[in-house]
Amino acid sequence: MDQSPDTVAWARRLRMRHLESFLVLNEAGTLTLAAERLHMTQSAVSHWLSEMEDLVGAKLVLRGKRMTLTAAGEAVRKLALRVLGEVSRTSDELVSLAKGDVARLHIGSVTAGVAHLIPRAIVAFQARHADVAFQVTEGTFNVLLSRLEEREYDLIVGSIDARAYGPHLEHEVLFADDIAIVVSPDHPLSRAAAVSWADLYQYAWVMPPRETLMRVRLDTTLLERGGAGIKPSIETGSVVVLESVVRGSTYIGVCSAAIARHLASLGLVTVLPIADVGSFGPVGAVWRRGGQNETMANFLALLRAEASAR
Structure with missing residues (x-):
């Protein structure tokens, strides 16, 4: 307008x-x-x-x-x-260019984007544009979105919900993700022919932080499945912490299906065949309105391609 x-x-x-x-x-x-x-x-x-x-x-x-x-x-x-954030970023970029340094994209992501999408897109991008460097930071969507608006990030990958429809933002949905339940490959439940929700409640849980969208949806699912009294022993948004705790213990872990598939492909966890775990929702890219330049447009194209190939 x-x-x-x-x-x-x-x-x-x-x-x-x-x-x-x-x-x-x-x-x-x-x-x-x-x-x-x-x-x-x-x-x-x-x-x-x-x-x-x-x-x-x-x-x-x-x-x-x-x-x-x-x-x-x-x-x-x-x-x-x-x-002031944009001025500072531009100043840093001008100094880098004057020194002959490479251009840089700062990407913020929830763990679902880090599982496969962003790393593969970066590798594919740098095969064509070796002069562009990347900085990737993980965090919760609320924090990432706030820092995007403050010009700390060029682009974030996270849950596409009402927060992505801000007046100063643009977004694109890349893929839909679900919630997954994971355990150690040596966990007693990993060898069970069938697993029910009741089977899970005797173990300690590693859950996403309570302020995240995944945790909100998980709590709703637990309430509907008779697990309203279940409290997490550990709350974390870190894939490393989740994997390290679950592997070699009897903890029950909760993460996005994208992360679960990635960890399972490496033999680090087993994804339990639990029905009706729930949807994590659409995952997409969010950027500031008017902030898309040629470099970002090219990277978005590769994110889109990697999401379609998953």
Whole structure:
């Protein structure tokens, strides 16, 4: 949607110093401490804050023993993080290019994407574009999404749900994933002809963290299967921790089906044939609207190809 110049006039008058100082003020919590950090007098900081509020046309902080942000202040804080993060990233990229370094893509992913999709796509991409380096970071979708919006990541791979439909985001579904139950190849249940949900409840569990979508869906499944009282002995989003704990023990592990297939192909775990474990949901790529360049478009094409080949 087109915006008239008047609707963004306040943003045109904002300067980097305004945004930097506002983040310092928010972190400091008081005018006195902010003044010390900014090497200004308290009255100068107060004047600057009033000036910024006039520019934005809204009150940004509630003053008290410790200042708190208003809803408008929180919106400006997010803007500052996005703008300054992008400036910092661009500066780093320009310095790298000046030194003759390679271009870089920073990818954030939930474990389902790391299982096979991202590593294979990176290898295929670098076979064609050896001058592009990658940094890959795992995390929960909430954290990844927040850092994507703050310009820390170029692209994330995660669960496509309502959070991926943000006004500043674009996404593409790559594949649908399920939840899987895994055990050690030496686990008593790995040799059972049939396994029921009741068989699982006598063992300790390794589950995803409670704030993740997979955990929410797992808890619903357990409730429906008579396992409402089951509490995890370990909560982790790390594939390494999951595999290390499950292998050589009698723990029950929970992960995405993509991860389970990958670990099983290496002989590290056995996937139990439990019916109705539940769907993890669609997994896809999410990026900032307007943030897709030629390099990212080429990488997305390979992600799409690897997802179709799985």
